[in-house]
Amino acid sequence: MAAKTFTADELETLYSIFDTVIPGVSVEDLHKLNPHLKDDVDAETVAAFAAEVPSQNAQYRDCVENFLPRHINDGKFAELKQVLSLLRSRVAMLVLTQSTVLFHQRTVEQREALLLSWKASRIATLRRIYDSMAKLGNSVYMRSSDLGHKAMCYQPTPTESLASGHYPFKFSTTNDLDNVVLDAIIVGSGSGGGVVAKMLAEAGLKVLVIEKGQHFDLAGPAFTEAQSLDKMYDAAAVVTNDYGDVALVSGKTFGGGSAVNWAASLQPPASVRRDWATTYGLPYFQTTEFQSDLDAVFEQMGVSQPTSQNVANSLLLEGARRLGFQHAAVPQNNGNGVHLCNHDCANGCRSGGKKGGVHSWLVDAAKAGAYFMEDASVRSIIFGPKHQATGVILRFSDGREATLMAPRIVVAGGSIESPALLLRSKVPNNRVGQSIYLHPTNYLYAVMPQRTFPTDGQILTSVVGEYANLTPSGHGVRIETGIMQPGIGMSLLQWMGGAEHKARLTKHSHMAGLIAICRDRNSGKVRLDANGEAIVDYTVSPFDSRSIVTGTIAGAECMKEMGAEEIIVAARGVPSWKKGEDFDAWKRIVNATPPGGYGSAHQMASNRMAATASQGACDPNGALYGVQGVWVADASVLPSASGVNPMISTMAVARKVGRSILEDAQPAKAKL
DSSP states (O other): OOOOOOOHHHHHHHHHHHHHHSOOOOHHHHHHHOTTHHHHSOHHHHHHHHHOOGGGOHHHHHIIIIIHHHHSOHHHHHHHHHHHHHHTOHHHHHHHHSSOOOGGGSOHHHHHHHHHHHHTOSOHHHHHHHHHHHHHHHHHHHHHOHHHHHHTTOOOOOOOOOGGGSOOOOOOOTGGGTTOOOSEEEEOOSHHHHHHHHHHHHTTOOEEEEOSSBOOOTTSSOOOHHHHHHHHBGGGGOOBOSSSOEEEOOBOBTTTHHHHSOOBOOOOOHHHHHHHHHHTTOGGGGSHHHHHHHHHHHHHHTEEOOSOOOHHHHHHHHHHHHHTOOEEEOOEESTTSOOOOGGGGGGTOTTOOSOSSTTTHHHHHHHTTOEEEOSEEEEEEEEOGGGBEEEEEEEETTSOEEEEEOSOEEEOSOTTHHHHHHHHTTOSOTTTTSOBBOOOEEEEEEEOSSOOOTTSSOSOOEEEOTTSOSSTTOOOEEEEEOOOOHHHHTTTOOOOOHHHHHHHHHTGGGEEEEEEEEOOSSOBEEEEOTTSOEEEEOOOOHHHHHHHHHHHHHHHHHHHHTTOSEEEESSTTOOOEETTSOHHHHHHHHHTSOOOOEEESOOBOTTOBOSSTTTOSBOTTSBBTTSBSEEEOSGGGSSSOOSSOTHHHHHHHHHHHHHHHHHHHOGGGTTO
16 A cells, blocks of 8 residues: 655645644744743743744654654545645635635634634634644644744653563564464453453463554653654544544553553442443342452452642642532552652653553463564454354564464454454444443643643542433543643644633643543544544533533632643633633633544444443443454443443453453463
C-alpha cells in the first residue's frame, strides 16, 4: 500500500491554516493578556515565542508531513485532503465566503476572522472544518514546539528510572514457538489480558500473549511526551470518532492502558453494580464473588490511598469541601508505596511505582512460564467445524503474516480493537461492537494567582461525585483532575483567536486542569472501514452533554471558591470567566452551550456480557455467544459504562473470565 502524503499545494494551504491558529503576535499583546508573563518567562523566550509560526518550525513540519499521514486512518486522511481541496477552489470559497480569494492568499487577520466565523456558523460542515483544523493545529504544536513548551514553563525533569525494578521480559518469534503446543492465545496485554495471562500460566497452561504495540525498556532513555504518544498510544492519540468531535486515547504498548493510565483505582459504585445486575441479568455484580475479585485486584497491585496531593488535586478537594460537595481521595495502584513519577506516569511510569501489567500481572505470568510476542496485530481468528476456535492469523508491522494455533482465544485488545477483530473474523454474533461507551469528558482550566506546577505530583488523586447519580441507574458526571502534559492536557483548549490562544498557553504554569467525566447513558457502535480497521460511530447524546455541562459548572464553582483568576472551559464559543465578572451570568452561558468537543480515555462495553445473546455479545462468563473457544476479557466485556475509571472493574471481571477458561481447560484447577 502506497504511503499517504500531502501534495505541495495541500501543504501550502495546511500551513496557512496552522499559521493562523498559532500566528506571530506582538509581545505587547501577550503581556496584556497574561500579566504573570513578565515574572514567569524571560524576555528573550517571550519574544521568540511571540514570533514563532508553525511553518517555520522544522519539528512542526516533520510532524505534519510525516507523523500525521502515518497515524491518521485512510478515511480521515481523505477527508482532510478534501477540506484542503475546497479551500483551494475558487468556486467553493465563493460558496463558503462570498469571495473567490483562496484561503492561503488571504491575510492572517482575514484568515482568523474566517475561522472564527466558521466556529460560530449554523452550518455543521463549517463548524467541523473549524474544529478539526483548530484542534489539529494546536495539538501538533503542543507536541512539537520546544519554544512553546519553554514559554509555558513546561520543562519537565525526566523521572529517574529504577532499573532494578523492571522485569527483563523476553519476547518470542514465531520460530521460537514451533515446538510449543499452546493451550491459549491472549490477544492484548492490557488490564484484562494481563490478569488472565497470570491466572492461566500459574495454572500450568501454555499461554501466549500477543501485543500489537511494543515493550519499551523503561530503564533506558526517557521518552518525551511526544515520543510516548507516538510509540505507546494507538494512532499516537490522534484518532477520533467518525464524526470527529471525540478524541479517543488508548494505550498501544506492552501492558496496554495499564501502562499509560493515571493510576486511579476506583471500584464501581453500588448504583452501577445494581444497574449491571438488573438490566443485563448478571447477579454476579451484586455478590460477594465480585467483591472478592475486586479485593483480589487491590491486593495484587497494592492499591492504597495517595501519599500526597499536588496543587490541582488539593484545590479540587478543598473547593468541594467548602461547597459541601461529595468528594474523596482516589486510591492508587502504587504497591502500597510512594509513587511520584509526576505526569511522566502517562509515558509508561519509569519509576515502576504504578503496579499495572508491566510491574505486576505480566511479571507473574512471565515467571509462571507465559510466552510473549510484541509488534504483532491479530487480524482474524481461525474457526473449524462447529465454530470452534483453532488459532489466529497475525500480521507484523513489516507486513509479514503468520498463523498460530490454540484451542482457546482470549480477546483482550480493548473496546475498539476487540470488536474489530471479531468483526473481521466474521463471528456469527450480531451484538459484537453494538454498544460502545466512551465516558466522554470535557476539560476546564482554572488559572490561579500562584504557580501550580501542573505536571508535578500524582495525576489523579481526587474525585467529586456530587452529580454522579443524576438518574436512579447511576448516570451522571464526576469531576476529576486531568493530565496537564501539553500534548493531551492542552489539546482540548478552545481556540478563540491567535493572540488569545498564545497567551492562554503561557498561563499553563498557573493552571489547574479538571475534567468532567460522564457515565454515558447512550452508546455507539464499532464497525469496519474498507480496510478492515475500526471506525467508532458515536454521538454524545443531549442527556450526556447536559451531564458534562453540569460537571463543568460544578468544577468551575470549586475553582472560583479557591480564588481562580480566570476559568476557561473547552466549549466552543464560551468566553472565559475572569475574577470580578458576573459569575452567574457566565454560568448561564456555559449552561446553554454544548461543549462541542470531547475526549475519551475510557472505551467500554462494545462486547458486553449479558444473560442472553439478544442483549450482549458474551455470556455471563465472558464466553462469546455463537462460537466455541473464544472469551473476551477486557473493558469491552463490561455491561456498560463503569462510571469510574474502568481498570479495576476490568481486572475483576477478567478474574471471572479466567476461571471460566480454566474450567474449560482444566476443571480441577478452576478454583484457583
